[in-house]
Amino acid sequence: MKKYNTIIFDLDGTLAVTKSPLTDEMGQLVAQLTQKINVVIITGGRFEQIKKQVIDRLGENVVRSNFYVLPTTGSSMVAYDSKTKEWNYVYRHELTNEQKERIINGIKQALEQASFSINPDDVFENQFEDRGSQITFSALGQYQKPEIKIVWDPEQKKRQELLSYMNHLEDEFALNLGGSTSIDVTLKGIDKEYGINEFYKTTALQIKDGLFVGDKIFPGGNDYPAIKTGIDYRETSGPEETMEIIHEVLQSYD
Template sequence: MKKIIGFDLDDTLAITKSPISDRMAGILSRLLEKYDVCVITGGTFQQIKKQVIDRLNVQPELLQRFHAMPTCGTRYYRFDAADNEWKIQYANDLSDEQKTQITTALEEVAREMGIWCDNPAGEIIEDRHSQITMSALGQQASPEDKYAWAEKYKDIRPVYRDKVAEKLPGLEVRIGGTTSTDITLPGIDKAYGIGKLLELNGWSKEDALFFGDKLQEGGNDFPVKQMGVDSIEVRGWEDTAYALEGINAVS
C-alpha cells in the first residue's frame, strides 16, 4: 500500500497559477485522512499555500501530513501543529553572486533571441532564494496568455534553455512550467526533491505514487518517473481528480 502521494502543481492539481477547485480541495482533504500528500513545484511556498493549502478544510493534525516542496524540492516545509506554523526543514539557497550571474544571463539571452517581454504582467525574473525563475510574460500573466505563448514558442524554449546554460556552467537550467525557465544549484530536479522527501521520512520508492502532466522524457516531471517511482501522467487537473476519487473510494 502506498504511504505518500506526490503531485506536480500547475496543470496537475490546478490551472496554472490558479487556486485548486472546490472539487479538488475536497478530494485532497479526504486524501489526507489516509495518506501523506506532497506538492512539488518550481513555484514558491507562497504559491503552494495560496493555490492549495489555503483551500484545504482539514484539522491542524492532518495538515502535518502535507509536505510542501517549492522550487523543485530545494526547499521543504512541514506544518507544526503545536506552534501553528509552517517550518522550513532545509533550504539549498543560491549565493548573491550566483543570483546576479543568473539574472544577467536570462535577460541577455532573451533579448538576443527577441523573446524578452517589454510589457510584462508582473516580474519576469523572480528570486526564489534557492531558484531563479524567468517567466516569459511575467508572473501574473493570465493562463490563456501563458498557454498561447507556450504553444507559439514550444520549439524555441529548448534553444533558450541551452543558450542560458552555456553562460552558466555549474548550474542547472531547466524548462519549468508553462512559460518558465528555472535555474538551481547543480543536480537539482524533482527527483532530487522526492528523493529527499523519502529519505527524511523513512519511505522507499515503493511507498510513493506521483502525478504529473509532464512525465514524458524531457518534461520536468520525468525525473521522478525515471528514478523508479510509480507515476501517472495526466492532461489536466480533471484527470487527477478522477483518479483520486477512485483512490478515495477504495481506501
C-alpha cells in the same frame, strides 16, 4: 490500482491552472487524501505561493501532519509541526547573490540571441522572480492571465531555444521548463529527483509505496527528473484528469 501511502503532486497544470488556487472540488479531494495517506506538493513556486494556491483551499478536514511541501523544485522542504501548529523548513538550499546575478544575466543574453522577441506590452509584472533557492523566468511575467500564457509556447519550442543558449550555465545549475511560460533554475543536482529522494530520506516512508503525478513528464520538462527516482508515476493532461487519478487512489482504500 495498488494502495499507495504517499502521493506526490506537481502543482501548475496538474492540480490547478497556472498560478491559480485549487478549485473547491480539488481542495476537497486533496483534503480527503490526507485523511488516508501522505500528500506532497513539489513545484517551482515559493512556499508562500503554494500556501495561497493549495493549503488555504483545503478546508477544515485536512490532516496537516500528512501534508508536505517541496517548494522551488525540491530545493527546500516544509512540514507541519503539530505541537507549534506552524509550517517549518526541514531543509533549504539558497543561491548566493553572485549565482542569482549569473543566472539572470544568462537568461537575458539568451533572450538577445533568440530568433523570437517578446512584446513588452504582453508582459504583466516582473519576468524574473527570486525564490531564494531558485530563479524563475516567466516570459510573459509572473501574473499574466493563464489563458494568455498557455498559448504562448504550447510545444515548448521557444523555451527550448532559450535553454540552448544557456548551456554555459549547466556546469553549475539545473535548468528546467516549468508552468507554461517559465524556466526554473536551481543549483545543479537540485530538481524534482533530488527533492523526492530527500523527502524519502527525511521521512520513514519508502519510495516503492509512492505515486508521482505530473503534467510535464518528458525530457526537459520539470517533472521528468521525478521519474528517475524509480517512483511509480502517472502523467496527467490537467486538473480534470488528476481528479480522476485521486478518485482511483481513494477507491483503493474503500
